[in-house]
Amino acid sequence: MKIIYAKDYGDMSRKAANIISAQVILKPESVLGLATGSSPLGIYRQLILWYEKGDLDFSAARSVNLDEYWGLPADNEQSYHYFMHHHFFDHINIDPARIHIPNGMAPDAAAECARYDRLITEYGGIDLQLLGIGRNAHIGFNEPDDHFSKNTHQVTLTQSTIAANTRFFEREEDVPHQAISMGMQAITQARKILLVASGEDKAQALYASCFGPVTPQVPASILQLHQDVTIIADEAALSRCPR
Numbered sequence: 001m002k003i004i005y006a007k008d009y010g011d012m013s014r015k016a017a018n019i020i021s022a023q024v025i026l027k028p029e030s031v032l033g034l035a036t037g038s039s040p041l042g043i044y045r046q047l048i049l050w051y052e053k054g055d056l057d058f059s060a061a062r063s064v065n066l067d068e069y070w071g072l073p074a075d076n077e078q079s080y081h082y083f084m085h086h087h088f089f090d091h092i093n094i095d096p097a098r099i100h101i102p103n104g105m106a107p108d109a110a111a112e113c114a115r116y117d118r119l120i121t122e123y124g125g126i127d128l129q130l131l132g133i134g135r136n137a138h139i140g141f142n143e144p145d146d147h148f149s150k151n152t153h154q155v156t157l158t159q160s161t162i163a164a165n166t167r168f169f170e171r172e173e174d175v176p177h178q179a180i181s182m183g184m185q186a187i188t189q190a191r192k193i194l195l196v197a198s199g200e201d202k203a204q205a206l207y208a209s210c211f212g213p214v215t216p217q218v219p220a221s222i223l224q225l226h227q228d229v230t231i232i233a234d235e236a237a238l239s240r241c242p243r
């Protein structure tokens with residue numbers, strides 16, 4: 001694991017955007033695994049700026065998002081479909097036919113999960129997977145458990161994840177309790193993984209993920225087994241990690 005110290009959120013975002021930018025320049029048809037949440041917002045803003053300047057072209061890129069709330073339609077402002085379009089896709093020239101996010105309204109969750117895994121396989125896997133990390137070390141919505149979930153799956157969110165995500169909703173009772181998440185196979189088979197983290201509330205999860213035992217109780221610890229992981233985090237998030 002390569003750990004890169006960033007001065008602050010802006011520095012973290014620009015450094016990470018540089019890596020994604022290089023990926024798209026080197027391989028325009030890259031399959032980008034993308035995340036939602038507060039952590040990648042600055043990255044998306046930076047990539048949009050470079051696109052607007054004419055430095056980046058996403059016309060051949062393909063994207064597969066990590067997860068989606070179960071039961072939220074794409075036009076719901078809290079859905080990850082809405083988030084990704086609002087904060088990124090609507091501002092760049094990616095082909096809408098090459099944007100993929102699990103369908104949280106699919107009639108059959110198991111069939112939707114299988115479809116999503118097939119799609120990733122047909123794409124030849126993910127070239128660069130962008131990850132945030134939960135306070136409980138979840139990646140995607142792979143929550144702490146007694147096993148790692150291999151495939152895309154329907155997941156019941158932990159109380160701590162529901163509480164953390166309440167900030168995006170008007171009331172805690174509006175936060176969906178279930179989601180569809182990419183599993184560990186697609187994530188760990190990504191050729192490159194880029195994880196970003198910012199803030200003191202991620203410090204324990206980051207420390208345990210990088211330096212603790214590899215265990216499904218700390219989902220991001222599985223990344224220790226991957227050959228090409230870059231972590232970009234600010235001082236607060238890295239405050240418990242040895243330098």
Ligand code: F6R
Nearest residue numbers: 035036037038039132133134140
């Ligand atoms: C989002 C996702 C989650 C987040 C994590 C951190 O698509 O998969 O694992 O990356 O919950 O969220 P933020 O960045 O909001 O702290």
